[in-house]
Structure formats: C-alpha cells, structure tokens
Amino acid sequence: MSNNTDTVPESYPMNSGDGTNSYTKNSYFQRAATNVVKAKIDDVIAEKLDVKKNSSTSESTFRLADLGCSVGPNTFLTMQNIIDVVQQKYQSQGLASHMPEFQVFFNDHVSNDFNTLFASLPPRRSFFATGVPGSFHDWLFPESSLHFVYSSYALQWLSKLPEELLNKNSAAWNKGRVHYASGLMVLIIPGIPNGIHRSSAPTGMIFDFLGLCLIDMAKEGLIIEAQVNTFNLPVYVASPKEMTQLVETNGCFNIERMEITQPGARVDGLSGQALTKHLRAGLEGIISKHFGTKIIDELFDRFSKKQQESFNLLESKYNVGTQLFMVLKRI
Incomplete structure (x- = not known):
C-alpha cells in the first residue's frame, strides 16, 4: 500500500442506521457467503498460523483487522469466529498460559456509519475494539x-x-450501461491486463436490470440521459489469474491458498423483494450522489418489478455468490 495522499479515494458507504433499507438489516446474503468460507479459514489458521513464534516474543496482544467492515453485524461474527479458532490453536499447542489479549481494528471509509457499528458491538466480547477510518487503498497501520x-x-x-469510462472518445466509453463488465471491456486498469470480457454472472444480470430501469426513466424524462451515460458502478471483480499476477507483482506476499467457492445452498428467504433491498442497501448512496435522492424509491420499485419478471432465471443461478477465497502470507 502507498501513503500517497495526492488523491482521495472515492467513498461508497453502505446504507447507515438500522432502518428497513439499511445494510444492517439487509446483508444476510453476505453473511451466508462468509459462512461458506468459515471452515476454510479455520483450516488455514490451524495449519499455517505460527502461535509458538508469537508466544515467544514479549508481544501480548494479537491484532486483527477487518478491511471494509461496514456497519455490522457480519463483521462481529467473523472476527469472533477467527479469535475462537486462534484461541483453540494456542490451547492445542499447549500454550494456554500464553494466551494473548485480542484487539480488532474495524476499518472502513470515513463516511461509514461508525456510530451504528460501535453502538451494536456485542456487550460480551473477547476483544478490544478500535475504529480505523480511511480507505484501505492508502496506508492505515504501522x-x-x-x-x-x-x-x-x-x-x-x-x-x-x-476516466476512460467517461470519455466519449475512448473505446471504453460505457454509454447506456452502469457497469462495464456488462458489456465489452477494453479498458486498461493499472495492474489488470486489458482484454475483452462479457459478464454472464447473476451479478452482471442484476446490474443490467438496474441500467435498464435508469434508461427507461431517462426516456420518460424523470432523469437526464446524459446522467445515465456518465454513471458507472466502480466495481471490478478480478479473476484468480489476475489476482495471482497482482500478488506476484506486489512482491510482499506468498499465496498460501486460492480457490473458487460456489456455495450450493441457497439463502433462506431469497425473494425478489429481498434481493432489491440488498441491492438498495449497498448502492443507494452512490446512486443518490449521482442522480439525487428523489428518484430512489421509483428506481428500486421499477427494479423490483423488472427483475421479478425474470426471477425464475435468476433463482436458478443465484446462490450466495461465487467467491474467490484467497489466503496470503507476508514474506
């Protein structure tokens, strides 16, 4: 990471508070996906974590960080799960008497709702909690x-x-779409090989539905077409090959384990309405920033109806999401 402060990373906070459309109330899809990799994390800690080395030093505190923690409650569950497994590793190595204290650093953008995050901290927790505001694209820790x-x-x-996405003279100009992976990608991103890609994943389909709703609203005069053409979700999901190249180029880590997980079990309670609420919880902030707040209810009402028409197709493909599980060890 670099501590270059010449440019300020853009911020896209999840919906704050604990209301109907909040991330707190609409993030159980993410929790289910996290639960899928819990056993893998447990295995890696059991196999790779050298607690003997840590216990041989004067260091008495084990420090964890969650980068992009949002507002909870998923982060609390995950951090406690990790601590439980680390404690088990100490005990299994006969080092219970050297059990450290635990400190968790909860990190997200400065615009994240840290008030809700810390107000909902588990009252009986086995760690000290610390907030670290700022982008993890910058330098955050000693x-x-x-x-x-x-x-x-x-x-x-x-x-x-x-910037290429907003340049009309660029081959990567993303006119009429809200996510460049939904169309042909000829964009060069630093560290990511350029190429041609068309997304066929459920996420791409969902973003397509959102873009169609915005286009319809532009045709009806509810928003300006130019606003749609200049709106893009700043999301890029790197492939395992790309992630390997990035790690090797960085030179600070070894890849201990990498695999694609495709959870088979669907999320309980999956419905078109739930999907809409999850999307709104994650994207309302960035959409409001570009289009204003007045269109939000109308936009997601339209999205709900449009994707419900094709929900049978989505349901057949959509589970808790295909994930790239990767474990890095500092060199």
Missing part, C-alpha cells in the same frame, strides 16, 4: 503491527472510477 487481516465483499470496489 509496519508489522497486525497478525491477521480479513476482508470480504470489499476488494471489488475501485478506489476511483477509471
């Missing part, structure tokens, strides 16, 4: 100060929308 770093559903957010 060198060699963390033992375990976790991130889920956060790395796909770009720090800044590539």
